[in-house]
Amino acid sequence: MCAPGCLETVHHRLSRRNFFKGAGATAAAGALAAAYPPRPAAAQPRSFERVVDMTHTMSPEFPTFFNKPGIELERMARIENDGYNMYRWSLIEHAGTHLDAPIHFSREDQHTAEQIPAEQLVAPLVVVDIKARAAESPDARLTPDDLKAWEAQYGPIPDGAAVAMNSGWDQHAYTEKFVGRDDDGGMHFPGIHAEATQYLLEETGAQGLMVDTLSLDYGQSTSFDTHYAWLPTNRWGLENLKNLDQVPASGATVVIGAPKVQDATGGLTRVLALV
Amino acid sequence: MCAPGCLETVHHRLSRRNFFKGAGATAAAGALAAAYPPRPAAAQPRSFERVVDMTHTMSPEFPTFFNKPGIELERMARIENDGYNMYRWSLIEHAGTHLDAPIHFSREDQHTAEQIPAEQLVAPLVVVDIKARAAESPDARLTPDDLKAWEAQYGPIPDGAAVAMNSGWDQHAYTEKFVGRDDDGGMHFPGIHAEATQYLLEETGAQGLMVDTLSLDYGQSTSFDTHYAWLPTNRWGLENLKNLDQVPASGATVVIGAPKVQDATGGLTRVLALV
Numbered sequence: 001m002c003a004p005g006c007l008e009t010v011h012h013r014l015s016r017r018n019f020f021k022g023a024g025a026t027a028a029a030g031a032l033a034a035a036y037p038p039r040p041a042a043a044q045p046r047s048f049e050r051v052v053d054m055t056h057t058m059s060p061e062f063p064t065f066f067n068k069p070g071i072e073l074e075r076m077a078r079i080e081n082d083g084y085n086m087y088r089w090s091l092i093e094h095a096g097t098h099l100d101a102p103i104h105f106s107r108e109d110q111h112t113a114e115q116i117p118a119e120q121l122v123a124p125l126v127v128v129d130i131k132a133r134a135a136e137s138p139d140a141r142l143t144p145d146d147l148k149a150w151e152a153q154y155g156p157i158p159d160g161a162a163v164a165m166n167s168g169w170d171q172h173a174y175t176e177k178f179v180g181r182d183d184d185g186g187m188h189f190p191g192i193h194a195e196a197t198q199y200l201l202e203e204t205g206a207q208g209l210m211v212d213t214l215s216l217d218y219g220q221s222t223s224f225d226t227h228y229a230w231l232p233t234n235r236w237g238l239e240n241l242k243n244l245d246q247v248p249a250s251g252a253t254v255v256i257g258a259p260k261v262q263d264a265t266g267g268l269t270r271v272l273a274l275v
Numbered sequence: 276m277c278a279p280g281c282l283e284t285v286h287h288r289l290s291r292r293n294f295f296k297g298a299g300a301t302a303a304a305g306a307l308a309a310a311y312p313p314r315p316a317a318a319q320p321r322s323f324e325r326v327v328d329m330t331h332t333m334s335p336e337f338p339t340f341f342n343k344p345g346i347e348l349e350r351m352a353r354i355e356n357d358g359y360n361m362y363r364w365s366l367i368e369h370a371g372t373h374l375d376a377p378i379h380f381s382r383e384d385q386h387t388a389e390q391i392p393a394e395q396l397v398a399p400l401v402v403v404d405i406k407a408r409a410a411e412s413p414d415a416r417l418t419p420d421d422l423k424a425w426e427a428q429y430g431p432i433p434d435g436a437a438v439a440m441n442s443g444w445d446q447h448a449y450t451e452k453f454v455g456r457d458d459d460g461g462m463h464f465p466g467i468h469a470e471a472t473q474y475l476l477e478e479t480g481a482q483g484l485m486v487d488t489l490s491l492d493y494g495q496s497t498s499f500d501t502h503y504a505w506l507p508t509n510r511w512g513l514e515n516l517k518n519l520d521q522v523p524a525s526g527a528t529v530v531i532g533a534p535k536v537q538d539a540t541g542g543l544t545r546v547l548a549l550v
Binding site: 093 | 318319320321322323324325326327328330331332333334346348351354355358359360361362363364365366367368369372378379380381382389393394396397499502530531532533534535536537538539540541542543544545547549
């Protein structure tokens with residue numbers, strides 16, 4: 001997602017001729033999707049015993065990129081007067097625990113929110129822990145080495161997996177550290193390194209990428225390499241996850257309660273892990 | 276939910292002194308919740324092999340009670356100009372496939388959307404078929420006899436169950452029949468009979484009530500007996516379900532991707548069945 005002040009960089013990047021050569025080329029979205037087709041999860045029985053809620057409570061106070069509330073509620077009915085209670089919401093798609101649909105960073109006809117197949121929303125959950133490095137620096141990133149270490153311990157990342165970065169950042173959700181704004185207006189929080197994104201595309205059949213921070217790309221990113229590499233392959237992203245410490249690194253199933261809204265580029269999402 | 280023209284009835288009802296004596300008495304919500312505490316689903320392993328999407332695509336065209344769009348999208352960013360795509364939504368809480376949180380029809384401090392325990396959102400799914408009667412009359416209702424017939428065939432309704440009415444109405448979602456407005460402005464679609472609601476409260480530990488129509492109460496209702504009996508017991512409702520023919524009558528699990536929005540009385544929800 002794009003912070004105030006970073007749009008110039010994106011505009012510049014989009015106008016560079018060589019932008020259209022790289023993995024981040026949204027103009028080549030169709031080719032990217034063809035090169036790295038998501039692979040469905042294996043059709044096999046899955047079981048669970050309990051539920052873990054991986055969703056932050058959304059409110060006007062939840063931090064956003066936009067320096068304005070991600071949601072505002074306007075009361076439409078009050079039970080004392082109307083017999084029932086009801087609100088209307090004004091909601092920015094990319095705020096709170098939310099989906100990035102492929103179209104969010106794609107020029108071509110990649111999936112809008114309602115077009116994502118339901119089978120892609122129930123996925124084997126892979127949790128990659130980078131908390132130790134993130135505690136040392138808010139600019140930490142999940143790297144290919146982190147993914148290889150996970151695979152060395154738990155086996156290959158399954159087809160159809162949702163791969164989650166656990167940086168421990170959910171603890172900071174209502175503090176200044178969550179955004180980590182510096183004196184220059186830049187931001188500091190962990191994210192996914194472009195090389196890790198490329199590793200997932202080339203070496204695995206993962207279809208979802210999830211973070212417990214504001215963005216798939218780390219706060220210092222101005223080029224949004226992970227967004228531009230991942231989403232145009234018709235894969236989805238999920239930001240502002242919670243409670244990754246309460247699920248196992250391997251073996252759980254995550255259910256992405258993504259909004260089925262026509263034309264949407266993402267939106268507020270309930271995320272429940274089945275453990 | 277309240278249709279244009281029916282508010283007078285609700286106001287009248289709320290002002291009637293004897294209103295506060297019946298099961299629909301929102302003033303007695305605390306007592307109702309104490310009398311009929313929801314029972315959690317049994318803690319036992321559950322398994323599944325496939326996913327069925329029970330969610331309608333939400334768009335400004337999806338029919339609502341309000342004779343106005345349930346959602347409107349306003350573009351905030353376009354990839355050609357901004358480097359990414361994004362909208363802001365204006366969204367009425369009770370439109371599309373959506374949750375009724377207990378507070379929607381409660382005066383007291385019953386659960387708002389974000390307060391519903393996550394364990395209540397993953398529930399044994401009970402599907403009660405009234406399609407034959409609904410095909411004969413749009414004013415058909417699910418009755419205690421329907422529930423007893425289900426139990427005779429499949430055993431007791433499980434604790435923590437989400438009980439769904441399958442009236443076949445999802446087929447009519449984008450036709451005039453879905454709302455069934457008559458010349459007097461009244462509506463005609465199936466719903467849950469108050470006696471069936473009372474049966475579920477008294478005889479079962481069900482915690483969710485779901486319909487494939489616009490409202491838990493049938494279209495001809497002006498007293499909203501099911502809403503007023505069910506929601507103040509701290510149980511939730513779900514309206515405008517789809518694809519109930521694609522899930523078994525017994526044995527599936529339903530995941531309610533309800534919005535975790537502070538103070539919300541419900542809201543747009545992704546519903547996925549695990550079969």
